[in-house]
Amino acid sequence: MLNREKGVLAIAFREIGRMMSRPLYGLSMILAPLFCYVFFTTLMKEGLPQELPAGVVDEDNSSVSRNIIRNLDSYQQTGIIRQYSNFAEARNAMQKGEIYGFFYIPRGLEHDASSSQQPTISIYTNSTYLIPSSLLYRDMKTMAIMAAAGVGRQVLFARGANMDQAMGFLQPIQMDMHALGNPYLNYSVYLSNTMLPAVLVLMVLMITCFSIHTELKDETSKEWMDMAGGNVLKAVSGKLLPQTLLFILMAAIYLVILYGILDFPHENGFWPMLLASVMLILASQGFAVFIASAIPSLRWSLSLCTLWGVLSIPISGFSFPVMGMPVALQALSYLFPLRYYFLIYVDQALNGIPMFYSAWFYVALMLFMLMPLIDIWMLKKTAYKYTYLE
Amino acid sequence: MWLKHLLTVCGEELKKTVSDTGVLVFFLVVPLLYPLLYAYLYGQEVVHEVPVVAVDDCRSALSREFLRKSDATPDLKIISYCSDMEEARDLMHRHKAYGLIQIPSEFQKTIEDGHQATVNLYCDMSGLLYYKALLSGCTMVSLDMNKDIQIQRLAGLSDRELEVQTMPIENEYVTMFNPANGFQGFLIPAVLILVLQQTMVLGVSMIAGTEYEKRRKGKLVLGGEYTNPIVVLGGKAMAYLLIYALVSAYVLCIVPELFHMPQLWHGTTLFAFMVPFLLSCVFFSMTLSFFVKDRESCFLLFVFVSVPLIFMSGISWPTSNMPAVWRYLAQIFPSTHAVNGFCRINTSGALIGDVLPEFRKLWILSGVYFMTALLNYIKHYRSNRAPELIEKLKAERRMLRAKVRERLTR
Numbered sequence: 001m002l003n004r005e006k007g008v009l010a011i012a013f014r015e016i017g018r019m020m021s022r023p024l025y026g027l028s029m030i031l032a033p034l035f036c037y038v039f040f041t042t043l044m045k046e047g048l049p050q051e052l053p054a055g056v057v058d059e060d061n062s063s064v065s066r067n068i069i070r071n072l073d074s075y076q077q078t079g080i081i082r083q084y085s086n087f088a089e090a091r092n093a094m095q096k097g098e099i100y101g102f103f104y105i106p107r108g109l110e111h112d113a114s115s116s117q118q119p120t121i122s123i124y125t126n127s128t129y130l131i132p133s134s135l136l137y138r139d140m141k142t143m144a145i146m147a148a149a150g151v152g153r154q155v156l157f158a159r160g161a162n163m164d165q166a167m168g169f170l171q172p173i174q175m176d177m178h179a180l181g182n183p184y185l186n187y188s189v190y191l192s193n194t195m196l197p198a199v200l201v202l203m204v205l206m207i208t209c210f211s212i213h214t215e216l217k218d219e220t221s222k223e224w225m226d227m228a229g230g231n232v233l234k235a236v237s238g239k240l241l242p243q244t245l246l247f248i249l250m251a252a253i254y255l256v257i258l259y260g261i262l263d264f265p266h267e268n269g270f271w272p273m274l275l276a277s278v279m280l281i282l283a284s285q286g287f288a289v290f291i292a293s294a295i296p297s298l299r300w301s302l303s304l305c306t307l308w309g310v311l312s313i314p315i316s317g318f319s320f321p322v323m324g325m326p327v328a329l330q331a332l333s334y335l336f337p338l339r340y341y342f343l344i345y346v347d348q349a350l351n352g353i354p355m356f357y358s359a360w361f362y363v364a365l366m367l368f369m370l371m372p373l374i375d376i377w378m379l380k381k382t383a384y385k386y387t388y389l390e
Numbered sequence: 391m392w393l394k395h396l397l398t399v400c401g402e403e404l405k406k407t408v409s410d411t412g413v414l415v416f417f418l419v420v421p422l423l424y425p426l427l428y429a430y431l432y433g434q435e436v437v438h439e440v441p442v443v444a445v446d447d448c449r450s451a452l453s454r455e456f457l458r459k460s461d462a463t464p465d466l467k468i469i470s471y472c473s474d475m476e477e478a479r480d481l482m483h484r485h486k487a488y489g490l491i492q493i494p495s496e497f498q499k500t501i502e503d504g505h506q507a508t509v510n511l512y513c514d515m516s517g518l519l520y521y522k523a524l525l526s527g528c529t530m531v532s533l534d535m536n537k538d539i540q541i542q543r544l545a546g547l548s549d550r551e552l553e554v555q556t557m558p559i560e561n562e563y564v565t566m567f568n569p570a571n572g573f574q575g576f577l578i579p580a581v582l583i584l585v586l587q588q589t590m591v592l593g594v595s596m597i598a599g600t601e602y603e604k605r606r607k608g609k610l611v612l613g614g615e616y617t618n619p620i621v622v623l624g625g626k627a628m629a630y631l632l633i634y635a636l637v638s639a640y641v642l643c644i645v646p647e648l649f650h651m652p653q654l655w656h657g658t659t660l661f662a663f664m665v666p667f668l669l670s671c672v673f674f675s676m677t678l679s680f681f682v683k684d685r686e687s688c689f690l691l692f693v694f695v696s697v698p699l700i701f702m703s704g705i706s707w708p709t710s711n712m713p714a715v716w717r718y719l720a721q722i723f724p725s726t727h728a729v730n731g732f733c734r735i736n737t738s739g740a741l742i743g744d745v746l747p748e749f750r751k752l753w754i755l756s757g758v759y760f761m762t763a764l765l766n767y768i769k770h771y772r773s774n775r776a777p778e779l780i781e782k783l784k785a786e787r788r789m790l791r792a793k794v795r796e797r798l799t800r
Contacts (some may be wrong), residue, residue: 028690039698049711120560127565128737130576132708144561168505172539173532176508182515321517324437346516353483
């Protein structure tokens with residue numbers, strides 16, 4: 001069994017040789033994921049974007065309006081970079097992409113507010129840039145309400161109310177928001193936790209499919225099967241073994257970056273996520289073997305695996321929730337290993353709830369690992385009588 | 391003469407493309423279908439009726455009103471009223487609910503006493519849109535109820551006076567260029583541009599990879615007989631441009647139309663802007679294609695790049711807040727400038743003058759990548775001719791030796 005000519009280990013060593021012989025493997029299994037790890041975690045290292053460029057149009061130019069602008073600029077997310085003399089100018093700056101939004105204070109604000117004429121402050125944001133736009137909106141809206149409350153408070157103070165009474169009158173009901181697991185609304189927590197595994201999954205799907213089908217293309221598939229004594233399960237597991245180990249190492253690296261270095265929430269510790277990551281890799285390999293066996297053409301099976309890898313990013317639901325998608329796509333989302341990984345991450349890392357709640361997601365990943373059992377016999381057939389089609 | 395060669399190369403390239411299903415998938419099928427899939431995915435723009443649970447510890451008229459009104463907002467849907475937090479938490483853990491509204495027992499009394507009462511909101515942070523829905527839904531209800539409470543207290547004033555009393559300065563919000571303030575209007579324009587660039591890179595690399603393979607197997611590939619690299623480069627570029635002129639017309643004009651997305655572009659501006667974008671894409675693809683040594687490796691090399699590229703364009707995480715390294719790196723990709731330009735042309739009706747910086751950078755990229763592609767072709771043809779040169783040299787040497795031998799035997 002353990003001789004150098006035959007068996008799982010021999011195939012594994014043969015595969016290491018194959019992987020070393022082409023820089024393509026190193027590039028896509030090591031460099032590409034590493035680049036993405038560094039890219040995403042450094043891109044959003046601020047967590048929440050600070051000092052977003054915004055503008056102001058102050059047609060009132062009174063002490064009230066100047067006060068509003070000063071206060072607005074002191075918000076962490078808003079950076080007033082310029083005052084514009086009129087609406088058209090500010091709109092133009094927004095169109096050119098210099099600012100993401102602006103605050104419009106009409107002429108006569110101070111006068112109208114103190115004489116009960118109810119003037120209107122306007123908030124304009126460029127919603128093509130959704131994140132900066134909503135953050136600016138949040139700051140500006142708060143500022144507008146505060147400005148109104150400030151004026152209202154003054155009126156109440158003048159009538160002899162104290163602070164508690166004034167607030168009780170101006171805002172009888174207030175909201176206290178608890179953002180569970182991510183209280184600072186850190187974007188990196190919310191994106192990197194899925195983006196890093198997503199890139200790795202894409203690579204796992206493509207490499208698995210590619211490496212199996214290049215055997216057919218290079219016409220070495222017979223030799224490969226013979227080394228396994230014609231046992232296709234042995235052949236495939238020997239081949240994938242070195243890849244699995246390398247991919248698990250790559251997964252460990254992102255886990256260390258996310259939960260060790262950046263210290264993102266990992267309420268239930270490191271191990272549930274390590275387990276999930278290892279299972280995610282095995283599940284993706286299982287899925288790719290299933291596809292590679294079912295479709296006896298390198299290009300078509302690789303195309304499908306690629307599509308699956310790319311599509312798993314939006315369909316995992318980390319940016320736009322699955323429940324907001326059309327029903328057909330909601331059903332489709334069950335067929336993506338990354339979807340289950342994302343659900344496990346939410347339970348185990350972000351919310352830190354008992355493993356028992358996530359059990360079915362782990363089971364689902366396990367089912368993906370078993371998928372090749374359905375059609376791997378087809379791979380053996382193709383391995384023995386196959387001609388490469390372009 | 392060169393014009394004829396140019397057209398021949400172009401024609402051959404088109405023929406090659408049409409007869410190769412692999413390339414056709416990249417050049418036609420993906421650009422045709424992928425944007426539709428994405429638009430379908432984000433078709434609902436925002437999430438409505440996020441399921442939440444309520445824990446009403448007050449059980450008063452006011453607390454019931456608050457919950458009833460929250461349930462009635464388009465953002466939220468109360469799926470269950472729980473008797474305690476334990477039960478509510480369990481529902482959240484089971485992913486039945488993504489938010490929790492808890493009303494403390496002294497809620498109504500505090501308000502009646504004229505103090506400020508607090509409603510506790512707990513939100514599952516697995517998606518930011520849940521947070522947005524919960525916060526905006528409940529804020530809307532509280533503003534509405536605050537007004538009612540104030541009006542009750544100020545009995546005797548006219549409606550208008552009341553309004554002024556409760557809100558001395560009004561505010562309004564205008565979301566420009568993406569009226570639904572949703573995902574589709576924000577992500578799709580970037581995806582469309584990226585699809586154009588990436589499919590071109592993939593398709594062109596696949597063609598180049600196939601040729602490389604054939605050459606390795608010793609088969610003759612067209613282009614060898616045309617020794618002028620500019621003609622070969624130009625001919626191929628012309629073929630890709632012809633295909634992509636049609637494809638981008640579909641992707642950028644018809645797809646948004648199908649999904650009723652905002653489209654404010656002016657024809658001449660869009661056309662003028664697309665010229666340098668497509669040119670830079672073509673030469674960018676041709677430059678990259680020299681790294682591809684076989685037919686299928688383009689998948690492994692170029693697909694994953696799309697993911698960082700969409701972020702580099704600054705459509706999601708703002709460019710102003712990126713580390714300088716990524717801001718500079720982003721400059722070398724046509725998609726970065728094209729996404730920003732196209733977004734403004736398409737969604738805010740910008741004219742060519744408004745996107746001048748992007749327009750210029752795309753022309754610069756076109757020039758740079760034209761040069762790199764050309765250098766590659768020149769090098770390639772030199773190395774391609776090398777075997778012939780060696781053969782020639784060998785033949786000359788053989789002749790010489792033969793002559794020497796002849797002389798010696800004499």
